[in-house]
Amino acid sequence: MRPPAPDRPPLAPRLPAGLTPLDASPAHDLTWEDAEVTGDLTAHRGDELDVSACRLRGGRLAGAAVERVRMTDVVLEGCDLAGVVLGGASLARVDLRDCRLVDVRFLACRLDGANLRMVTGQHVAFEDCSLAGADLGGAALARARFFDCDLTGVERPGADLGGARLHGSTVDSVSGAGARRGVIIDSGQMVPISLLALAALGIRIDDDRGAGESEADRSHP
Numbered sequence: 001m002r003p004p005a006p007d008r009p010p011l012a013p014r015l016p017a018g019l020t021p022l023d024a025s026p027a028h029d030l031t032w033e034d035a036e037v038t039g040d041l042t043a044h045r046g047d048e049l050d051v052s053a054c055r056l057r058g059g060r061l062a063g064a065a066v067e068r069v070r071m072t073d074v075v076l077e078g079c080d081l082a083g084v085v086l087g088g089a090s091l092a093r094v095d096l097r098d099c100r101l102v103d104v105r106f107l108a109c110r111l112d113g114a115n116l117r118m119v120t121g122q123h124v125a126f127e128d129c130s131l132a133g134a135d136l137g138g139a140a141l142a143r144a145r146f147f148d149c150d151l152t153g154v155e156r157p158g159a160d161l162g163g164a165r166l167h168g169s170t171v172d173s174v175s176g177a178g179a180r181r182g183v184i185i186d187s188g189q190m191v192p193i194s195l196l197a198l199a200a201l202g203i204r205i206d207d208d209r210g211a212g213e214s215e216a217d218r219s220h221p
Contacts, residue, residue: 009155010115010135013073013093015053024059030066069109136161172196 017032022034024039031050036057043063048070055075062082069089075097082102085168089109096114103122106129113133125145136156141164148168162182171185172192198205 010113010133011093012115013053013075013095015073017076019053019055022054134186 002027004217004219018034020034020037022032022037022039023040024030024037025148026041026044026046030046030048031186032054033052035054035190037051038057038059040060041064042060044061044066045064048068049066050070053069053074055077056079059076059079061084061134062080063084065085067087069086069091071089071094072092074093075095077097079096079099079103082100083168084104085107086105086109087107089106089107089111091111091114094114095219096116096119101119101124103123104121105125105127107127109126109129111126111129111131111134113135113203114131115135115138117135118138119136121144123143123168124141125147125203126149127145127147129146130150131149131154132144133151134151134154136159138152139156139159139161142160143163143165144161145165145166146167146169149166149170151166151170157198162217163184164182165184166189167184167186168188171183171189203217
């Protein structure tokens, strides 16, 4: 089992002081570095997208599908990600700001410590992804699907995950007030959730009926 993620907020992307303007298009190389990226990749199909130390501002990636994605020190700001399919993605120190997620699937992605605060999405699915230590504070992802995901240490204060399906995912260390309120789990997740509920009520399980009794108690039934 993967060890718990460190108890700290996600690290912010590290961007250089000067970014080179880049107008992206499907005809260009999709390896970007130290750039301020704009452009239209709507419905693009590709094998690989490698982005480091970049800001993607107002980019259109609606309906794009890329088999392998790697992003390090990246800010996506005001981007249209409707219908995006990101396969085998690895994201480190990535911020999504004011981005639109509609009909988006993340498949086998590493999103450890990702900053997804205030992200709004509809029909969003995370499948076989690691979101250990991710920050979902204030995110609106009602009825999202988190299937077979590592949610260890996920922070979700103020997030709306009502009706989200967490089947097969770790659910016993998600933090934040009401962290699991309104979500849907499978039968195999009942025990860890029940134990958390009992602990929150101060209920302790102990099968030893005599534990804690004094000699006087035992001599006077």
